[in-house]
Amino acid sequence: MTDSAPRPASRPDPASAPEPPSGPAPGRGEGLGVFDKALLDRCISCGFCLPACPTYSLTRQEPSSPRGRITLMRALESGDLAPDDPTLAEESSFCLGCRACETVCPAGVEYGRLLEQWRDHQWQGRDRPLIARLLMAVVSRPWLLRLQGLVRRHARDRRAARGRRLAHGEREQAVSLMLGCVERGLYPSVSRAVRELRPEVTVPSGQGCCGALHAHNGDSAAGAEMARALGERLPGTVVTTSGGCAAHLAHHLGRDRVRELSDYLERTGHRPAGRVTVGGRPARVALQDSCHLRNGLGVTRPPRELVAAVADYVELPGAGDCCGAAGTYAMLRPDDSRAVLDPKLEALRKLDVDYVVAVNPGCLRQLRQGLRRTRSRTKAVHLAELLAMAARSEPEGEPDPEPDPGQGTVAGPAEG
């Protein structure tokens, strides 16, 4: 991401977009009702978010920044820009939805919610990209999800499959593994690894999609309904191996009910067993944050500590920056997605680690494809897979190794 990165020719001329306001937001009338007025008014146009934004880094154009997009939202809401203005269409799509802007905003702007409201308006019916429409149709059909999971042999649980009704107390105590749509089809070994690590986790059958895909692609009402429906199917604590699904589900089911895997393992005192080695030496392993796990839920420390417990942890410069996967983004905007990923691939090349760990299946796919394209020797794995690899390396019956003082400190940001 450099200042000189060319702006793709297909983008509208940013000069047609309104300038950012010079002071605090003026009071507005009723407006179109696209946005929650209180959320939109919270932005004070200070610009602190600009350096955190990957798309602003690519273009250095105000409309491609969080502040510029909020200015566009205000212009849409007030009627200063027509709803079919091409800059509105372009910038609502160009945004990754990574929420990095939220973490640096002094006014507490909930940009992720504003983006959902924007896309609800912008991506209605045929204005929604075709690929997003197709994917949403697929994940809305639980039988299709079940089928791909059966074919790819994701984790199954005979106890849960028997369908015994749980008593009230049992339901509260239960721990349910959510099977993500992407993982079921592409990475079923991730859910199997979780069951290997924590056999007490059950895998209820008949799970649908959590609705994050809908919420991020212009149908937040369906996204909320799907989250609630999944919450009813999954008893007790919901554990997910996807940072994006964790943030969406936690928003709708409550933070205490939903745990991303590393968060769950840390809170239950999990002590990783074994070591991951390469050629007889400890493997050097870096981590790529999940945007929604880091920026939405503030979870950064647990996955780093888990990696450091089984390998030589190396902090990846820019680990918290978006990898460009961003849900459907890599399919909808492959060139921009690649431009966002490239600096990360370069950082990984310089680091020359054995593995880079992802905590989200979309990031895993993005990293694997990028590393393959650049013929890197670094392999991308999910955190669950790395921990299961380490556990398998431990000779049976051997006690947990004493903590290695050299492994105790993790060079990375603290959990926010």
Ligand code: SF4
């Ligand atoms: S940092 Fe927050 S308040 Fe400042 S311009 Fe960005 S979104 Fe608005």
Ligand code: SF4
């Ligand atoms: S969500 Fe990410 S890409 Fe979108 S405005 Fe915020 S920082 Fe920029």
